[in-house]
Amino acid sequence: MAEAQPSSPLFKSTAPFDDPKADTILRSSDGVDFRVYRVILSSASPFFKTMFSLPQDTSEDSKIPTVPFSETGRILDRFLRIWYPGATTAGFDSLEQLADVIQLALGKYDLQYLAPILNRQLRVYVENHCVSVFAIACRYGWKASAKLAAKQALNLDLPSIFNSTAANPYLRHITGDQFQALLIYHHACGKAAAAAGRLLPWSDAEYAWNKCTVTSCAACGQYSEIPGRGRVVPRAWIFTYLDEASAALKQRPGANVQNPALLVGAQSKAMSCSSSSHGGYHATSPCRSHGLQDLSKFVTDKYVPAVNEAIKGVLLQI
Template identity: 35%
Template sequence: MSDAEEIITAEAPFDDQNCDIIIKSTNGVNFHVYKLVLSLMSPVFKDKFKITSPQSEAHSDKSIITVAQSSTPLRSLLLLCYPAATPTFDSLDDAKAVLKAAKQYDMQAALSRAGDLIMAQFLPDHILDLYALSCQFRWQNHAQTAATRALEIKDLGRPSNGFHGLQDITGADYHELLVYHYRCGVVAQEVGDSLSWLPPSSTKMQMWKCKCRLVGDA
């Protein structure tokens, strides 16, 4: 590194000078972290630490590992490794970048936690995309949640420019969603017919929830 190159340190909690490893993003931001934390979260990083030796740079005698992520997804990924931290995502695309990185580093606990946070943050505005993500990462409970919310989409199955996650799932996953949507519609019609003798005011008081399940959850 040249003397003129600026050293950029990430914001807290990744500015701790007592750390024992530095993770450097593609845009030159240094994240000061602890090997133990990342080793517990990622077997990939654990293996990296075994073969990494300190770099002789003017500002640090710590090991520096440069990764393939920019600072934004890297920060969210590292926050997922800290139990007391709860990251938020600027967009669903940013969240997907974090999931991709977590998968790359085999961070299973981080993937599971990210799924919970993403579902909480982006429902109900991205129902189908969240269904696709849930299928992609095999989050059965989240897939069921997204499929249930998809019942609100009356024209599901028709051509649409609003579903950008279709390329991330199999045709079988999407077909399962359509079957679930159809089955719930049949059940709803049967419930409606069985209550047809009630006065309108009584019918409105009925609380109905489809109890159908995705085939994969059966």
């Protein structure tokens, strides 16, 4: 048998894998020994049961069988700690490490009952690694997590999604159809979110942009019929905002439409409502007195829920 490499100075097995009464040693590829009980491993996985039914190598030290593993000590440790009785869970250092452990547990050693725990762990990484999490979730058939990751990807524009596919080791395990489903979902959400604003009751008569009659305040080319008031021509600045927000949502369907950068153009137009020289109306500009307040209320109460609703209506086809 080939000599194991010397123990990594960075990693040493700890309790419960240092039990002197254990009957088997699992030796990692970098020479870390894990002392375990065969009966525990056999009952955990058919893979181990089969392995221990074969003649064991007891030629080395300590007279107990040593089983060589192709995983590093750190990976083996994280893997064992998810399920080995008496072990405290160590958590994961990175998505890469978690992905290795998922493949070990579900792919190689067939511990399918660990799937819910690993799926939960995967979600920890969704915020910063949505494309990778999407791919891993698709690979193992975790649709709810794939959906969560696709939804998170709405905060990115398409060029950023393409960037995160470069040298991504997880995408090769999913089909082209699955990746395309992510892109189609993103595109469809962008379209639905971008359209949401124009369908809203922005024409509510109480809003400042509909109340304003200051002649110098630019009016919009379109009007709305408001019950009890007839035809109302809203001030153009509300559409300045809706158009900019819509463009932002088309690129990034998860864009925050309450972002001050999106509001500032409309705000400055609203605030300049009565500043021109049409005498007499200056004191009664609803845009100036209530424009910002109404816009903020409209965005919070009507626009944000409408965008969320529009996105909720888009299905991820995986």
